[in-house]
Amino acid sequence: MKKIYLLACAAALIFPGCSSPEVSRHGRVNPDEDVIPGGLSSEDVRTVASKMCPEILSLPEIANSAGTVRVAIAPMRNSSRFIIDMNIFMKKLRLDLNRYSNGKLRFFAQDGGTTGLRKEMLKNRREENVDKALDQLADQVAALPAVKNAKTPLKFAVLPVVNLNFVKLNADSFAAMLRAKVVEKTKGKVQFVLPGAKADYYLTGQFIADSIKQEGMVNLVDYIKMMDERISKGESLDLYDDSPASIGEGNTGNQLNIVRGDWSKRHPSLFNQLQLSTKLREEPNVTKRLNVMLAKADGKTVLWEKMITIEKKITSGVEKAKYMLTGEISGLSKRADGKQTDYLLITLQLVDPDSNEVLWEDGYEVKKEAEAGTVYQ
């Protein structure tokens, strides 16, 4: 009995060492492990990134570059039979490149997920920038010799800012802001009078859009001349006034035909076009500038002119990219007797967009065998 007791104690001490640990994977597998045969797998995505990342960073054009190299990513093409998320290869590669390039490489947010917030941020910044720019304009007006050395207060009249291109920019608000700043900066040397009253100078401007078809339909100097005529005749200053009373026979033939038209051959005014056209009502994504002009009321000579940027065109930034990274998945599949094989060739290229030369190209090839068709979701 004693021997059995001793044996039991000894066994209790020894046998736990022979047992295997009770471990569980909890439904997780290593990303490098391919538990379902056939097709492309996470291991292939990781291997492509692991092999290509050092190769790209080893290019002399990148490694020996003095500054940051910006790279745009073009979507990969899929010529294989598999329907997969094509971005996954580029995303993993971009992760590795960002991780190991130490800031040498820089990519662009091209997936569109941040577009809305980015536009909102840029618009908020625009308001600050416009305010600063108007401050600078007012400083410049105050520093003009004619203003600075004026013995008596000068009389400025504000002509409405020409705004033919943009439907969502309040032209008058910019003019009002500039007027208030000019009054503040000139410290009483400038007095603003209502349109129609005799003024020494006209302060006006024009919104200018880069790369938009409707730009430049009204010349700013002609506009001042026309406005001056209308003021002297006691007519309305509304450029888009299309009432029969404001359109006479003598008004046809000048540049404002577009706006006002010949009464006998009327066309919709541009203002009407803007109101009716959904395309034109969209805020154009172009750089918008405000050209401000101070003209003498008597001789119509321009005393001072300055252009400021109201809003810069929102671009994706890819135009700054030095190279573009792209690739393709090509596949060759065979099927017989319930078995199938897939040969897959994943190629990546770094292309110089200026010359369209392929700076670098490498590939990863794999052949896989499976019992049945592989379905991706």
Place this chain on the structure above:
Amino acid sequence: MKDIRTILLAGTLAAAAAGCGTVRNAEHTTPEELAGESNVVVVRPNRYTLLGTKSVRDYLEVSYEEFTTNRVGFPVARIGVRSRGGEHWWDLKGPNFTIYAQAFFYAAPVKGVKIRTAPVYSTNKQAVVLQRGETANLSFTCPVKGAKGYQVVFSED
């Protein structure tokens, strides 16, 4: 005799109580063991039998090892791994098999060094398909300059 029984009982209880602790110190690899490792190692197989292991290590041989730098100074480890074919009297043919290779790059050499630091870079586990007699020429580039040592770990899965 009663004393011996008491001691054994106490020992058994102590051994059982040890398993009740919340945490225990993890074992560290000894410096001697680390220093004994070479640049190419094979993970122990996950199956043992009474007649020995079934490790693919039996079928692997390293035909060359190179540790150089590429044109921009990134460390590169090149290894030739050959499948030797049949190695046992019960299997003269030998298998075609897939193994996985993962390379680790360190700031200091691995071979003969007792202290190991965290790797500066590691690749993923990459599948290597080996047929009998075939040599797989593996190349691993480390995108971090200054690595002085490397270790390639082969495993069955």
